Amino acid sequence: MAKNAGDDARSAGELAEAATELRVTLYRIVRQLRTAQSALEITSSQSVVLDRLVTDGPATVAALARAENVRPQSMRVTLAALEERGMVERSPHPTDQRQVLLSVSAELEQQLAVIRSLKEDWLARSMAAKLGRAEQDALLAAIPLLRRLLEP
Amino acid sequence: MAKNAGDDARSAGELAEAATELRVTLYRIVRQLRTAQSALEITSSQSVVLDRLVTDGPATVAALARAENVRPQSMRVTLAALEERGMVERSPHPTDQRQVLLSVSAELEQQLAVIRSLKEDWLARSMAAKLGRAEQDALLAAIPLLRRLLEP
C-alpha cells in the first residue's frame, strides 16, 4: 500500500537528505547557466519562453504564464523584452478581441536551430568535455523524471 | 582521440539539442523550488549558503563567494540577510584582522537536521509521490554528474 510507484520505499529521512543535495546542486547549476550567456545574448527566462513558443506554437500571455507556472504579469515582462528585440511578434486573436497571440518569427526559429547545432552554450560544451557517453546518457535520463515532478 | 571520456561520441547537434532540453527543464524546476517555500522560510540562495556552511564549516565571505561562484558583494547580501535573522554568526579571524568568519549556530544546525528528516520541502515530497524507487535512484545518480559540470 505504498504511495510510491516502486517497491521498497526509501526512508523519509534518506529521501529528504538526498532531495537537499539535489536541490542545492540544481540551484548551483542554474546559477551557472544564468551567468554563462547564450549565443543569442538572451536571458534564461527569455530562452525558456522562446523554447516553449517553438515547441508548442503561438500562444497567449495567459497560456504561456500557466504553462510556465508564473503570473501573467511576470510573463508579460519577459515577452515585452523579447518583443522589443524583434524576437517575438504579436497578432490579434481571430475571434476573442481580448487575447493577443505571441509567436516566434520564422527567421528567429531558423536561427535558433543553427545556434543549437553549434552547441554554443555552456551546458552542451561542459557535457561534451567532462562526461563520457554513458554519463551523458545518465544525466539525460533525469530529464523526463524532473518533468514528472513538475506535472500537477 | 576523443575529448570525451566515453567511447562513441554523440553528434554535436544531438548533444546540443539534449542540452537545451536539460537546461529548460532545470530552469523550470529551480523556479518551482523558489516559489515552493521551505519550512525555514528562507530563500533558495540562503538555503544553499547554509548548506555550504553546514557541510564545510565556518568560512569567510570571500571563500564562500569563491565556492559558490558569485561575487563577494553578492555573497555579502545573502549573509547579511541570514545574519539579521540570527541564523549565521560572525567571529573575528584569529590572525588576520581583515577577515570575518561566518558560521551556523549550533541550534540552527540541529533545526536543519530535523527539518530535513521531516522532508517538508516540495522536492522531497514530489519525489516520494511521483517517482518509484528506481526512478528516484536514476534522478539522484544525476547529482554527481551535475557537480562534475561545475568543477573548474
Next chain:
DNA sequence: TATTGTTATACTCTATAACTATA
C-alpha cells in the same frame, strides 16, 4: 461576473564600481 491584458510597485539575486582597512 469571469477572463485577458495592462500598469504600478516592491523584493530577491546578482552584477559592477568605488571605497576603507588591514596585510
Next chain:
DNA sequence: TATAGTTATAGAGTATAACAATA
C-alpha cells in the same frame, strides 16, 4: 600593492494589487 570587507547603484525575474476592456 594585494586582499577582505563594505557601500552604492543597477538590471533581471518574479510577485501582489488595482485597473480597463472584452466575453
